[in-house]
Amino acid sequence: MARAFAPFALTCLRQRSRQPCLSILSARQYHSHEHASSSPFSPTEDAILSAALKYVLSSSFTAESLSLGAQDAGYLPISTNLFPSGAFALVNYHLVTQRLRLSDSFSRPDPSPQLNISDNVRSIAMQRLKGTAPYIPQWQDALALLSMRSNIPTGVRELARLADEILYLAGSDTVTTAWYTDRMALAGIYASAELFMTQDRSRGFADTEDFLHRRLQEGEKLRDAGSMVGKWVGMQAGGLIDGLRSKGVWI
Amino acid sequence: MHRTTLTPRTIISVLHPHRPILDFLLPAFTHHPTHFPRRHNATAASAPPSPQPPPSSYGQHDPQGAKRRTPLSPSQKSFLDSALRVNQAGELAATLIYTHQTPPLLRTHPHLRQLMHHMHAQEAGHFATFNAMLAHHRIRPTAMYPLWTAAASTLGWATGLMGKEAAMACTEAVETEIGGHYNGQVRVLVRWMREMEERGEEVGDEVRELVGTLKRIRDEELEHLDEAVGEGARLARPYRLLNRVIRSGCKGAIWVSERV
Numbered sequence: 001m002a003r004a005f006a007p008f009a010l011t012c013l014r015q016r017s018r019q020p021c022l023s024i025l026s027a028r029q030y031h032s033h034e035h036a037s038s039s040p041f042s043p044t045e046d047a048i049l050s051a052a053l054k055y056v057l058s059s060s061f062t063a064e065s066l067s068l069g070a071q072d073a074g075y076l077p078i079s080t081n082l083f084p085s086g087a088f089a090l091v092n093y094h095l096v097t098q099r100l101r102l103s104d105s106f107s108r109p110d111p112s113p114q115l116n117i118s119d120n121v122r123s124i125a126m127q128r129l130k131g132t133a134p135y136i137p138q139w140q141d142a143l144a145l146l147s148m149r150s151n152i153p154t155g156v157r158e159l160a161r162l163a164d165e166i167l168y169l170a171g172s173d174t175v176t177t178a179w180y181t182d183r184m185a186l187a188g189i190y191a192s193a194e195l196f197m198t199q200d201r202s203r204g205f206a207d208t209e210d211f212l213h214r215r216l217q218e219g220e221k222l223r224d225a226g227s228m229v230g231k232w233v234g235m236q237a238g239g240l241i242d243g244l245r246s247k248g249v250w251i
Numbered sequence: 252m253h254r255t256t257l258t259p260r261t262i263i264s265v266l267h268p269h270r271p272i273l274d275f276l277l278p279a280f281t282h283h284p285t286h287f288p289r290r291h292n293a294t295a296a297s298a299p300p301s302p303q304p305p306p307s308s309y310g311q312h313d314p315q316g317a318k319r320r321t322p323l324s325p326s327q328k329s330f331l332d333s334a335l336r337v338n339q340a341g342e343l344a345a346t347l348i349y350t351h352q353t354p355p356l357l358r359t360h361p362h363l364r365q366l367m368h369h370m371h372a373q374e375a376g377h378f379a380t381f382n383a384m385l386a387h388h389r390i391r392p393t394a395m396y397p398l399w400t401a402a403a404s405t406l407g408w409a410t411g412l413m414g415k416e417a418a419m420a421c422t423e424a425v426e427t428e429i430g431g432h433y434n435g436q437v438r439v440l441v442r443w444m445r446e447m448e449e450r451g452e453e454v455g456d457e458v459r460e461l462v463g464t465l466k467r468i469r470d471e472e473l474e475h476l477d478e479a480v481g482e483g484a485r486l487a488r489p490y491r492l493l494n495r496v497i498r499s500g501c502k503g504a505i506w507v508s509e510r511v
Binding site: 029030031033164168172174175177179250 | 396456
């Protein structure tokens, strides 16, 4: 029995390990610059969801908007069965299309010493926040859907993809452990700025922009402090080792 | 395009504007030397069953170089994703090993300065190459980055302390694994290129350049291997033990870095 089971278990393990671990962090695979990436939505989904987004202003992120959108696009209301996650599909569609739209207005700058990545991050993140601006009165509903347990993985993955997209378009070329910390920090800052935005009544969301600016500056300071500490520790350790070597210690 | 010669093709397109034009089925009354440029997105399935030139001459006479170009499949992308991630981690480790081997080694064997400097400079170049590739192709670096940093530094320092032979045995073991690893990647990429050419598709510059870079780096790694053996790597005291431990460590690190 155990013998018969062993190969099966082994296959399962192998198949499991083929799946990229840390799927949340591996936002995307090898990005080829020779081919445009295809849309994640099928034409039908695209037609229904983009039509349904127009109804969000009147009937929020609900199944009702979805079925109204389906009728608008020339499908039966029942075709909302295409979206098992219901109204969340609408939220997801908004998030994904807004993220993909960023690359229309920004392109990754070529590496140069004058490159100001933090400024780029700020303007790209603000542009993305403005993409949600029309739906701010309804955004509480979207956040409620995003915080449902079954939707959390998709939401978090989408946030990670957004952070990756912003840093890529801003020209960041960090490929050390900071790759992870940068993305996590930016995702956190973006999410809090979006939350702030739902309460923002200022003109043109100026307060949100200030909030985003301050959070990003704080993040920058923290990042600099961390790397300074790292450098200091490294130099002290190197000095200690060199000192001991000069005293004839065998290290 | 704006010629209004009366050909079967124009007649059909006027009569049936939405029909696909199957004029190759009609007898040709007039000779029309129209040149059909091959479309970028035409696939084998949708192309008309017209006789095709053999793949070798395919596209060479094409004025626009409009050979078919298929995007990489998801499995190919995930292969490149993990392959380049491992390569960056490997070069990080190699750079650190040489960095930390050099000071204790040069104290006892100052004549190795040139060799160590040369090998370190090459590894640093490889590391920079893969760093740029990761940023360009949006590949995540390995999550084990700090762990590999610590492990490689320790390995370099420890084998440097153990003496010249042990240090060279370490180089030999590491470069054997890395050379084999690069060889495997080159083999896979060359197979892809051959398959693409057999299907009459254009091999993109990305893949072509990558193969060239990998071959160059592999050759440099194998040079290090030869130099290490020449400097007496096989004379290291527990040679077999060192070799086995370091090589299995490399294999484990490769396995992990491919995944996380």
